Amino acid sequence: MSEDALLNVRGLTKSFGSVEVIRGMDISFSLGKRHLIIGPNGAGKTTFFNLLNGQIPSSSGTIEFLGHDITRLSVRQRALLGLGRTFQIASLFQELSVWENVMIAAGAPASPLRHESALKSIAEEALDTCGLRARRDERVRTLSYGEQRRLEIALSLTTEPKLLLLDEPMAGLTRSEREMLAERIAKLSRTTSVLMIEHDLEIGLPLAEHLTVLHLGQVVASGHRDDVMRDPFVRKIYLV
Amino acid sequence: MMTLYVVNGLAYGNLLFLMAAGFTLIFGVLRVINMAHGSLYLLGAHVAISVAQSGAGIWAGILAGSIVAAAIGSIAERFLLYRLQGDYLAQVLVTIGLFMIIGDLALLYWGGTPRVFTLPPELVYSIPVGALRYPADRLVLLLVGPLIAVALWYAIERTRFGATVRASVDDEEIAQAIGVSVPRLRLLVFATGSLLAGLSGALGATFVGAKPGLDLEVILLALVIVIIGGPGSLVGSYIAALLIGILDSIGKSLFPEASLFLLFAPMLLILMLRPNGLFGRPVTENAIKPDLRPIIIPMPQAAIGIASAAVDQLKRLPGSVWLILAASLMLALPFLMSEYTLGIVTLALIWAVFAIGLNIMLGYGGMPSLGHALFFGVGAYATAWSGLAGLNAHLGLLLSIVGAAITACILAGVSLRTRQAQLLLVTLALAQVVWGVVFKWRSVTGGDDGLIHPQQFGVFKSFGHAAGSYVNVTVIFAASAFVYWLFARSRLRLNITGIRSNEKRMMTLGYNTARITFVTYVVSGMFSGLAGGLYAIYSGFVAPDLFSVYTSAKVLLMVILGMPGMFAGPVIGAFALIGLEEILSGLTARWHSLLGCIYIMVAMLAFGGVRFGRQQTDGQQGGAKP
Incomplete structure (x- = not known):
């Protein structure tokens, strides 16, 4: 194991009844890097994320995060260690205002310890991140889909996670929204490592130096994106 | 002596099961906490006694009691609860309203003295139990109880109909998709549950009888049984009912002061150890709210405009x-x-x-x-x-x-x-x-x-x-x-x-x-x-x-009246309801019934079953929002 190991996954499996969705996954991700995860539908990408942040328990295997064995920790405990995530379908506080949403994230226990007086400026910053300053007092449910996605990501960034799991952040966004978001991700501080699931390779690939391909619950290729892209098997199953 | 307690407890336990089975069926399938369940029991008992005393015989009385309860339950489901699907708070308010109305009207019609039906001498038998003799009419329960338990279990677990019911509990959308008429299914379940309430009341007519306040006692016992057995579980209810029946029979005779505690201790224990009861599954909320068209009370456009501007x-x-x-x-x-x-x-x-x-x-x-x-x-x-x-x-x-x-x-x-x-x-x-x-x-x-x-x-x-x-x-x-x-x-x-x-x-x-x-x-x-x-x-x-529960229901109604989550809501709700109570109780002695109507109206209005709006001129779906 290298010293800059962010995440070490060994022999991870997950089955639902007799269906094995993740089949003995071995992979490690290194600190400070941008990783892109791709794979056809049903490859187990979102399940993999759910296992990583503890949304669902794994059937076997271990997950090590920054040297801690987190396999049996709860979602909350993992969050406190610095593991943040966004959801495929925006998971916001729909009945609350935009401002209340960012305030909840600013004061979250997973965020770095902040003085009460600093919370507001952190929250203001988050408003700028998602470009929703003008709509701060509106309820989230009145926002457009693209705006909700942006808020979703702003919330995750506010806690300054050590590792951010982005589950299809670009899905359903317009061209210009995608470019804006890509720019935002590119500008992220290198203290935050990123693991991203994304179908849009055109916009996803330039963001990541590392590429991992999942197929039927297994890692079929992983490494520097240019090497992986040359892999004949990868070309066959995914890129053709 | 102990044998007698146990036999008595078993008979009583079977009665309790019949009563709780309807409650758990309705909660398990429809997620409705039917606070009027005890009222239907009471109604069943009163009707049975009246019919039997009129000379038609006890069997006719039992039949009449059951049918009346089933009919009233069905009406409540079809015209009130059905419109509030998915809003368990609204439904509970409606059934509390019914509970108040039925209790009040029963008091008006049948009076406040406890009524029990005395069997005509030719129907009085007793059977030796140990050294003592036991009245045979209660032993009927030992027959009817298990019979209905098995019949219900068979209907739900072993028949196509039961499978449909279980499927629609899990996923109403799928049920709709495979061509099940959910409204009819709901009505059937509600009618069956209500029938059981009435039947148990009628069967208990000869020894439990009917009296004011019994409706609340029945609800209390049903709650204890359902929580011990696990909400929605028939098997659980049966076991819990027998347990409570025996405990009650022993407790009342040996430790009268602690008898209620004897019933509740097992419930507390279960809640601590197994929050879903002995046989219950974690409750999945039926999140789907069907898109029902609310009843629109027509209001002139100007009135709506002025009100919303104000x-x-x-x-x-x-x-x-x-x-x-x-x-x-x-x-x-x-x-x-x-x-x-x-x-x-x-x-x-x-x-x-x-x-x-x-x-x-x-x-x-x-x-x-x-x-x-x-x-x-x-x-x-x-x-x-x-x-x-x-x-x-x-x-x-x-x-x-x-x-x-x-x-x-x-x-x-x-x-x-x-x-x-x-x-x-x-x-x-x-x-x-x-x-x-x-x-x-x-x-x-x-x-x-x-x-x-x-x-x-x-x-x-x-x-x-x-x-x-x-x-x-x-x-x-x-x-x-x-x-x-x-x-x-x-x-x-x-x-x-x-x-x-x-x-x-x-x-x-x-x-x-x-x-x-x-x-x-x-x-x-x-x-x-x-x-x-x-x-x-x-x-x-x-x-x-x-x-x-009156106190709890009242404060709940205040919060709902003032719109939950609105800062000044509770104050507005409190003044509105206390004021209303004061006015109503000055107007008529039947103010409990009126208050019950208010519970129902508030629930229907606050949760969108009824709306004020423009009268619709075209045939389009949905009403104008106020």
Whole structure:
């Protein structure tokens, strides 16, 4: 194991009844890097994320995060260690205002310890991140889909996670929204490592130096994106 | 002797099962907590007795009792509950309304004396049990009980119809998709459940009989059984019913003072160890709310326009203006009103503090409670005892807050493991337990006579009784409202609202959601406890009724009336309901029925079953929103 190991996954499996969705996954991700995860539908990408942040328990295997064995920790405990995530379908506080949403994230226990007086400026910053300053007092449910996605990501960034799991952040966004978001991700501080699931390779690939391909619950290729892209098997199953 | 207790307990247990089976069926399949279930039981018993006494015979009586209950249940489902699918709070309010109406009308029609049907001599048999003889009519239950249990089990677990029912519990959309008529299915389930309520009432006509208050007792027993057995589980209900039947039979004869406790101890134990009961599964909420077209009460366009413009204008007034208006009104009131009316205002202020407590939990936290009377009652008794112990009123009120906080701390572990409809069930049961204990534990609580206590407000005595109480209560109300205002601006409020909105996301942000809900529950209880303390001083008297479901339902209705989660809502709700009660009780002796109608109307209006709107001229779906 290298010293800059962010995440070490060994022999991870997950089955639902007799269906094995993740089949003995071995992979490690290194600190400070941008990783892109791709794979056809049903490859187990979102399940993999759910296992990583503890949304669902794994059937076997271990997950090590920054040297801690987190396999049996709860979602909350993992969050406190610095593991943040966004959801495929925006998971916001729909009945609350935009401002209340960012305030909840600013004061979250997973965020770095902040003085009460600093919370507001952190929250203001988050408003700028998602470009929703003008709509701060509106309820989230009145926002457009693209705006909700942006808020979703702003919330995750506010806690300054050590590792951010982005589950299809670009899905359903317009061209210009995608470019804006890509720019935002590119500008992220290198203290935050990123693991991203994304179908849009055109916009996803330039963001990541590392590429991992999942197929039927297994890692079929992983490494520097240019090497992986040359892999004949990868070309066959995914890129053709 | 023991054999007799056991046989008696088994017979009674089978009766309990018949009664609880309907309740658990309706809750399990439809997620409706049918508070009118006891009323249908009572109705079944009354009708059976009347028909049997008219000379038609006991069998005709049993048939009539069952049919009447089934018919009334079906009507309630088709015309009221069906429109409120998915809103368990609205449904519970509707059934509470029915409970009040049926209880009141039964009292009017059949009077207040307990009625029992005496079997004609040719039907009286007894069979030897040990050294004693046992009446055969009760043994009929030993036959009918298991028969119906097996029939129900077979129908639900082994037939195509049962499979359909189970499928639509899990996923109503799928049921619709495979061509099941959910409305008809709901009606059938409700009718069956109601029929069982009526049947059990009729079968018990010869020894349990019918009397006012029996409806509430029945609900209480049904709750205990359903919670022990596991909501929705027939097998669980059967076992729990036999257990409770035997415990009750032994308890009543051997330990009369502790008999209720004997029933509740197993329930508490189960709640602590297995929150879903012996055979229950975790409740999946039927989140799907069918897109029903509300009943539109036509209103002229101008009226709607004026009303919404007025509301908009009022909303724009800054908080300071409201504060000054409210303060001057409160100062002026003692000079404007008679002592009597001032007393009513004082009472409304006390209830407002109580409703603020529930709004913190329900409105901001989204956690329903049908047991907030528990905190109110604890606060009231704490203050009453402080008076008897010679402590002053301030200390008494402090004790009421502390007492409620301790109660909340103890019960949080039991109740907060469940959510939504099941939480409603559990909070209701817990409050009923304490009600039962207070009712029976005469030496400490004065039993149903209550306690008269000397506690009085220590300051503003020179104002006279009514004005003195008013000033004291107003000052404490203002202080509570201030704390409530701080709460509304606090991180706790933000966090609990976050949990209500998206608990999963709160966890991924690292929030300890269990601790936040716990603290909210305790804070909510403290406000309600303080209100109880104020009420004890105001009335000079405390009684077990403070703990009853009436109290819990009333405060729930206030919060719903004022729109849960709206800051001033609980105060508006309290004044509206206390005022309404005052007016209605002056108008007619049947004001309980009228109040019941109000419960139903509020539920229908607040949850979108009925709306005010423009009359529709075209055939388009959906009505104009107000």
